[in-house]
Amino acid sequence: MKKNNIDIFITGAGLAGLLASIAFSRKGFSVVCIDKIDIKNHIDNNSKSFRTTAFLEPSKKFFEEIGIWTEIKKYSCPMNSLKLVDTKLLNDHLTITASKTFSNESSDTLGWNIKNNDMIKALFEVAKKEKNISLFSNTTIEVFEINDEFVEITLSNKKQFNAKLIVGSDGRDSFIRNELNIKSTTKALGQNALTFGIQHEKSHNNISNEIYYSGGPFTTVPIKNNSDENYSSVVWMDEENATNNLMKLDKTSFEKEINKRSADILGHLKLVSEPQLWKMRTQVAKRLISFRAVIIAEAAHVLPPIGAQGFNMSINDIKCLLKKSIKNKYKLGEPRMLLSYERERLVDMNFRVSSVSLLNYFSKTDNPFLKIIRSSSIKYLFNFNPLKSTIMKLGLGSQ
Numbered sequence: 001m002k003k004n005n006i007d008i009f010i011t012g013a014g015l016a017g018l019l020a021s022i023a024f025s026r027k028g029f030s031v032v033c034i035d036k037i038d039i040k041n042h043i044d045n046n047s048k049s050f051r052t053t054a055f056l057e058p059s060k061k062f063f064e065e066i067g068i069w070t071e072i073k074k075y076s077c078p079m080n081s082l083k084l085v086d087t088k089l090l091n092d093h094l095t096i097t098a099s100k101t102f103s104n105e106s107s108d109t110l111g112w113n114i115k116n117n118d119m120i121k122a123l124f125e126v127a128k129k130e131k132n133i134s135l136f137s138n139t140t141i142e143v144f145e146i147n148d149e150f151v152e153i154t155l156s157n158k159k160q161f162n163a164k165l166i167v168g169s170d171g172r173d174s175f176i177r178n179e180l181n182i183k184s185t186t187k188a189l190g191q192n193a194l195t196f197g198i199q200h201e202k203s204h205n206n207i208s209n210e211i212y213y214s215g216g217p218f219t220t221v222p223i224k225n226n227s228d229e230n231y232s233s234v235v236w237m238d239e240e241n242a243t244n245n246l247m248k249l250d251k252t253s254f255e256k257e258i259n260k261r262s263a264d265i266l267g268h269l270k271l272v273s274e275p276q277l278w279k280m281r282t283q284v285a286k287r288l289i290s291f292r293a294v295i296i297a298e299a300a301h302v303l304p305p306i307g308a309q310g311f312n313m314s315i316n317d318i319k320c321l322l323k324k325s326i327k328n329k330y331k332l333g334e335p336r337m338l339l340s341y342e343r344e345r346l347v348d349m350n351f352r353v354s355s356v357s358l359l360n361y362f363s364k365t366d367n368p369f370l371k372i373i374r375s376s377s378i379k380y381l382f383n384f385n386p387l388k389s390t391i392m393k394l395g396l397g398s399q
């Protein structure tokens with residue numbers, strides 16, 4: 001069987017794997033990307049999903065740099081500011097006790113929001129047309145062996161490749177990470193996130209609202225719509241029991257709960273998609289590299305969806321790996337290059353993981369004392385509070 005020599009082999013064609021494939025291809029590297037699922041079917045089956053990803057300004061700049069912003073922009077809704085809202089229960093209604101709006105001082109937008117399925121579709125369409133990318137669905141790795149010069153890979157479709165670098169972007173239960181024997185620190189959070197779409201009475205005005213009460217934030221994120229109607233996606237985090245009970249409700253009862261929990265920020269809400277449930281955990285890999293191998297995105301880090309960090313961090317992984325790969329100082333896949341990648345990414349990763357864990361802790365608290373701190377932070381102290389700088393640093397995606 002003929003073995004093909006390639007530069008980079010990528011396992012996993014989710015958001016991160018597809019984006020990494022395009023980014024490397026556009027810089028002239030030859031790429032093979034595989035996924036164990038049928039990507040086209042996956043896109044068709046998820047056309048009604050309202051799970052979205054908010055990406056921040058630096059991520060948009062990266063899309064511009066690699067020449068795919070036009071394809072992504074047509075599905076994306078600008079998010080001009082983020083409003084933090086604290087509430088308390090009064091006569092069975094959530095009443096706002098404090099709120100604060102943040103914008104990006106150096107740009108009109110803080111970020112953009114896109115349905116995951118639209119993003120995958122856009123990236124898949126671009127990747128299919130790239131002459132430097134070979135993309136295989138329904139395919140897994142049968143064997144891979146790492147030697148000094150390259151990684152020898154045999155696929156389930158019997159194709160064989162010699163790659164200078166293998167990249168694991170195969171998600172939170174990464175096969176590559178396990179095969180490389182890289183350990184992770186994992187913490188179950190006892191929380192789930194519900195995602196769904198809403199149509200609402202008031203305009204979203206391109207604002208994302210993060211509404212605190214207990215159990216986790218209820219976050220609305222504006223969605224691009226082609227009519228006069230107003231749509232947003234919602235990520236509602238709460239304790240496992242609470243979300244499991246919500247999932248059992250019929251549409252009318254569920255709508256009643258979301259209208260109560262949203263504190264009337266967007267007026268009356270109607271549910272426009274089936275709620276989906278996601279289990280929350282924090283998971284951080286102890287190493288990001290091995291010989292001629294690297295892990296990126298959720299294979300390396302998993303966070304609760306607070307402050308839109310997950311995929312934005314993955315874009316930082318890709319940007320960093322690309323920068324090291326095109327630097328004349330290094331040969332692709334050599335240990336010095338990978339060590340330099342790991343050193344840089346671990347610093348950013350650890351900062352974001354601890355910041356998001358802190359924000360999650362404050363956002364879900366039922367402790368009356370911490371609730372007072374949270375409300376006062378939002379109301380009075382944000383101008384000099386470290387929480388403000390953390391949120392802004394996270395929100396602006398700075399490194």
Ligand SMILES: Cc1cc2nc3c(=O)[nH]c(=O)nc-3n(C[C@H](O)[C@H](O)[C@H](O)COP(=O)(O)OP(=O)(O)OC[C@H]3O[C@@H](n4cnc5c(N)ncnc54)[C@H](O)[C@@H]3O)c2cc1C
Nearest residue numbers: 012014015016035036054170171175297298305310311312
């Ligand atoms: C509710 C929710 C809301 C979120 N909101 C945001 C947000 O607003 N902003 C943000 O930045 N992030 C957000 N995130 C995080 C973001 O969605 C994830 O970081 C991102 O989707 C993960 O992409 P990925 O490509 O790393 O992993 P995945 O999407 O899991 O992709 C991994 C791919 O690898 C494939 N695969 C797995 N194993 C193998 C194998 N052995 N062989 C071949 N292929 C394999 C899988 O089929 C899959 O296609 C959110 C997350 C959640 C849960």
